[in-house]
Amino acid sequence: MLYSFKVALRSLWFYRWINLLSILSIATGLFIFGVVLFSLYNIERATHRAPEKFTITVFLKDRAKESEIQSLVNRLSDEKLISRVKYISKDEALRELKESLKDAAYVLEGLDENPLFPSIEIKLKEDAFNRRDVDYFIKRLRRLDVVEDVFYGEDIFSSIKSLYRNFRVASILLIVLFSVAIVFVSYSTVKILFFKRAEEIEIYKLLGATKGFIRGPFIFEGTMIGLFGGLIGSAGLLALFDLLKGLGNPEIPLVRMLVLPPEIVAVIPVSGLILGLIGSVIAIGRLRY
């Protein structure tokens, strides 16, 4: 085992240009692999937390009694999902509308009666957020007699959801494609090295070397090529993340929200190692005596 490892290290150095080229190819593949995972992670995170940025507005029926409204406000305040509940009466709604229109407030002049509905504004808690719970909560609200309608930006939300779904499918396809490419790079490198040392291998066989003794150095070499490629890919991803953080204006929330979890940084070299191993095992194939 130790001897195989030493032979693999020597071969890595002896055929350094072939190996370096393979390592850089694998590093590029794994870097893209990492960028896809990083993007997927952040998009998922953003879509998962998106609804918490929306205010749920519950429009109440015009004929809703004051006692019914108060009872609903109290019930909502006790809900574990909700951080803030604010009741806006018809008069308050009209006043807010006038304030928002400012100079154009004259358009509201001449109205005989207030056409606006009383409403309740709800802000969700950020930590205890779960999309399924929110959907269920909205459904429950809609069923109440006192409620006219509920608005919480469903259209935007479902677009984000479908965007995320499509991105996830594309990411999986990309990851599979790059994995196959990395296996192929490892396969062809080990195959070239195997052919270069074909005469040596024949001599080893005649001297009584087992298949394990012959295969060992090649498997170590393929695995190390994958691992080194992965380490460079990880370093590249960390550098990209730092660059994004450094370039980004802290006022831009998108950049501020980006997260690179250590799992993704770690999974790249591990993937390189496994894909390199698979490539080298396929490359050596079945040895015959």
Next chain:
Amino acid sequence: MMIQFREVTKIYDNITALRRVSFSIGKGEYVFVTGPSGAGKSTLLKLIYLAEKPDEGSISIAGYSTDTLKERAIPYLRRNIGVVFQDFKLLENKTVYDNIAIALRIRGVGEREIRERVHEALKLVNLRHKADNLPSALSGGEQQRVTIARAIVGEPTVLLADEPTGNLDVDNAAGIMKIFSEIHAKGTTIVFATHNRDLYRNTGKRVIKLDSGNIVYDDME
């Protein structure tokens, strides 16, 4: 019996290299296999070290039969057989020391023991001073002696030599023959293939003569 051939036939592309060959070699014997070029000497040796499989018949080596031998057992059987090739088959990018040591590394021997045994083998072939040289820096006779050292360092029970003096001058050939006598004196079975009659004449050793794939003479019979 150390080696036993029973009705062995080997055919390459419709050319019969060996035809229904049968013979036995006992433990500790020193046998010359002779005959003109193309007589089947190298094929016979290749069949012994399992580089080839017989098309008909069966071979037993040190108790293992080719009929029942599993592929995974081949390396272990080869460790009992040292081979001295006419074309040396040395690893050009490794030193003399490493070329010999590899035979022991394959067997999983520790580095300290390897050092001792390689130096002993180098002493036997009188090449201790060349341990750090690459094969390309050695003469033909020296390269052949490295091959012998590699073949015997694993202490095989059988030593096969395929025209080991074929490329050497008379003095170098005499030196090689002396080394083989010393190895044989330690009890190793030797099968020595050569077309050079001078090497076995008056030695009193057994001679098997091949011609066109047939045994035409065996002084055992």
